[in-house]
Amino acid sequence: MAKKEKKNGFWRARILTRFRGERPAVWSLRLLYVFLFIALFGDFLANEKPLFCKIDGKTYFPILYQYGVDLGLASWEPSLIRARWRDLEYESVVFAPIPYSATSLDTRNTHFAHPFRGQQVKSKRFWHWLGTDQLGRDVAAGLIAGTRIALLVGLGAMALASLIGLFLGTMAGYLGDRGLRTSWLRLVLNIAGFYFGLFYGFISRAYLIGAANLEGNGPAAVLTGLCWLFGMLLLANGIGYLLERGLRLRKPVRIPVDILVMRSIEIMESIPGLLLILALAALIRKPSVWYVMGIIGLVGWTSIAQFVRAEMLKVRRQTYIEAAQALGLRASRIMFRHALPNALSPVLILIAFGVARAILSEATLSFLGIGVGPEEVTWGKLLSEARSNFNAWWLAVFPGVAIFLMVLVFNLLGEGLSDALDPKGDEKGE
């Protein structure tokens, strides 16, 4: 039992040492840093604009300047708005390592330019090292842009899934079916608040949401609806608080959190995830990776919730929790400040494997051509282009290697973590 006390420094240091002993995991962590670097600084690694250039005596930092333009802080000179940066006359210029953006079309190298021969370029500096696709887009630049999307979707989706899973799992495990008590008044008021929130947030705003969706502002309109919903719930609880104070209506009622959460997990797990994701992604009119991220996150929380629930069932019998209860701390404080942190580290394993799965789902979706916008370049999309032209082996090989490496990194991390956190780990070293 004492071994469960992972919070103190001794155990933490021990786990870190053990993790450092897992060579594949350490290497995968290093590779992950490289991926993160590429994702963060992708604009400076592959860009059709130069890093630095001098035209007619004026110096520019076009890539940096573009950030200002995107933020609305600056604007391009008229002569440079539609500039074809590769063909401009410079006094001096420094291009990014790959002088192409993921979406820039090289009209001289369309129809799958081979990586090793036959490219029409000014100099070796503009060579497409990994070839091009049908429209003349540079594959290397596409891979760099894809890194960002893969990491964004993988980490973002798992962040969402973890939030939902941790919250529901903690509630279900710690409170069980008898732990959450509230007054009848509160229950009724909350149901009413939910009803009105749903009505004013979504049903009466259906027209507005629909119109916003057609203009591509769907998420903002849905968020406003959610604000209405939470506002109404807040209002209901405010009224409840005042009434309870004034009228002493405190006849308690128990809410079976555990049953509710377990049933919803059962329902979520009964729907084949990929089919649900496919159906949902197909309904979106203006596809983008943000939706894909949200959908994968909303579908993928069940395993984390189940795991946290099981951990909570163990943790809540520990003496320090009983001590906290005896001190009269609020349940929410005990749950999220005392119990959850002690169940958290094993969840990391699930999260690492989950990121790998999310990245794989995203790649599968974009491979199938579902859920990615026409302007977005992803690994899956690049790979799928290989199917239309068998000659372009570089489109079949390079994006696939990227997906494989990324998935492998997160799987190895998960494996390393689970070995490092395994309480039986000491026996292994015998």
Add this chain to the structure above:
Amino acid sequence: MGAYLIKRLLLFVPTLVIISWVAFGLSLLAPGDPVMGLCADQGILIEGEYQRCARQYGYDLPPFYFSLSPAAYPDTLHRIQPQYRRHMLRDLIAQTGNWPDISVYDQQLEDVLKTAMTMPDSLNRQQKIDVNQTLRDLRVAFKPGQVDYLLARLDSMALFSAYSAYLTGKTGELLRQWDRIKMQATPTLLIQPDWKWYGTANRYHRWMAGLVTGDFGTSFKDKRPVGSKLRPALFWTLCLNLSAFALALLLAIPIGVYSALRKGGRMDRFFTVTLFGLYSLPRFWVATILVVFFTSTTYGGWLDWFPSIGLGTVAADASGWERFWVRASHMLLPVLCQTYGLLAFFARQMRGAMLEVIRQDYIRTARAKGLKEEVVVWRHAFRNALFPIITVLSALFPASIAGSVVLEVIFAIPGMGMLTYDAIFAADWPVVFSVLILGALLTMLGIWVSDLLYGIADPRIRLGRGDRN
């Protein structure tokens, strides 16, 4: 145990009901006009044909048993056909809440449309086309600025065109009615919740009744019953997955057992690393590579090892063997791709389970009493290690069916995955949602069977009582 399994079986019902709500709700959100999808080729523009088609497939019914909407909406809105007219009215109501005036406007517009259709061509054909086009635009216009503009245009046409005799008065009425809608808006009705009850004459009820009797609806794409499309698709998907499962198990058991027995040995390390690599290898990538390099002569004839994608063609009079051979040779690659992922997973599980068992006391006892190593391994250890595997298997089977979508697409196998994929791109929602429901049912059955097997395999397990907490 029996009672627990029956209880679980009964719990299917509420779960399936909720899933059916999800699927049905999604089908309501799906863009496009289902009636157009179903009857597009049957002369939908012929007077009354649309209404007939809508009635035939139940699209003149309300969607659900009840509805919650602002009080401004009438409870008969669903009867208005076609969909674009209904949507225009819905959007007008959403802005003004003034249904009585809007319905009058709608009637007037319909009258003018009818008149405009019957205007003789002879006076000025171009002007007639213009008038009709403006009216058709008005039929879908709901943004105030747009309606203002179109009505003003129509009014000027009524004054100055060759057809003014047909239109005067009517366009003026329309304009006045439109002003009335705007002036007498009743926004308070828009924030007043209103429940409407429709009873069992609704689309969801019909759909569910159909599902229960095995009628999955009609495909938009080719008007065939969805059920008749699902059956052959299910066959191919099961073919693919069952053979992959059998193959994976055949390989995984010896590998898992062997590595567990020689834990830490050279072969164990080799298998662990290889299987981990295979586990991380995306199936759709491997499939793409195989298709690109090994199914055509693109990279030289010596690499053209396998037949190209699809199921191949067999002559109508081909013998059973020949038929089987052609199909099997085409299924080889997809089965291979499906197998290696499963194999990696199973073998890891098998090794883990075997390791758990092998360190138990009864194994030591068995060895101590001098049993042969094979007997210890296969009769004492392996049997017990198999139990957790069984449960993993049955729970994984439905997931792998969903997972074979991308393989079926790459290898052009006409299975469930391919069917879903095509249906999504053709906006053939009845097929998509039927597959969703069927998939859910299979998953639940899989979980149920795994519970059943678990109970049979390990009599110590008493599910149902005390399994919580």
